[in-house]
Amino acid sequence: MPTPSTSPLERRHLDLGADYLLRSVAILGRLFGGDVSRGLIYLTALQASSQHLRNGQDPCQTQLTDDDQRRPVSLSSIARSLSMSVETTRRQVLRLEHEGLVARTANGGVMVRFSSLGCEALREALAVNSINVQRLAGGLQRPAVEGVMPGKRA
Template sequence: MIEYDEVHQRAAIQLGSDYLLRAVGAANRHLGGDLTRGAVFIGVIQANIRLLAPSPEEDGIETACPKPVSGGALAAMLGIPAETVRRKVKTLIEDGYLVRVNGGLTVPAEVLARPEISRLVRANYLNLRRLFRQLRRVGVDMGRESGALGEALEN
């Protein structure tokens, strides 16, 4: 395990914070200016795919069956009141971003294919690549190359 000095830690925190602010800004711009609504939407996407197992045949993520998430689990994940999550979920369902299914909430594939959501995903992908490049540039170890996807999904 590599131990980092204070300079590396500060650089990683600064770059991570920059990434977070860019991601929040993109979600805010693409989802109507309500940060909490954006966080709930992204939380549902994350929960839907986080529980999927990696596909050993394709060395990727299995996407055939998203796993629903409950409002209570979202509230706990985001650290916000359940009533706030309930209100945001209600508006996201009314606007067609989420559906309620047996077991919780999911984001339908049609929603993920919408141009505004595709732009949000693309912006976040580019933002994440920028973070990785910057972390490498300041000497923060990104982990081993083989098996990185599996390790990332475990953490």
């Protein structure tokens, strides 16, 4: 929450961050039938399973990889990173598995299926998110003006 001592730049960053987050949540909600937590679990598993492929590389140069190149992620790791209970995470992973978006490994790990990354709905969500990121970046580049919120004109 902004305080009277919050600078215009801090208020601007708060507003831009909130706008970006709310737009991102809306994207996830649309992509996962209104179930944002399922979307967060899917994204967390995807990020964690391919983190080792991105280390030290420009993210723009990282290619989508097949299932054999990614590493399984434990349920407890996903739950911890999202501050969710393991049981809630397990239930959501079971739904994702039933939908064919993730697979469970023999030792209980979770892997996002490579085939799920090519679906049309995900490509559309990525395109919308790209616009969302550009909006955030553009807002951060504009100078803050006292009393004027981002996206609004004086």
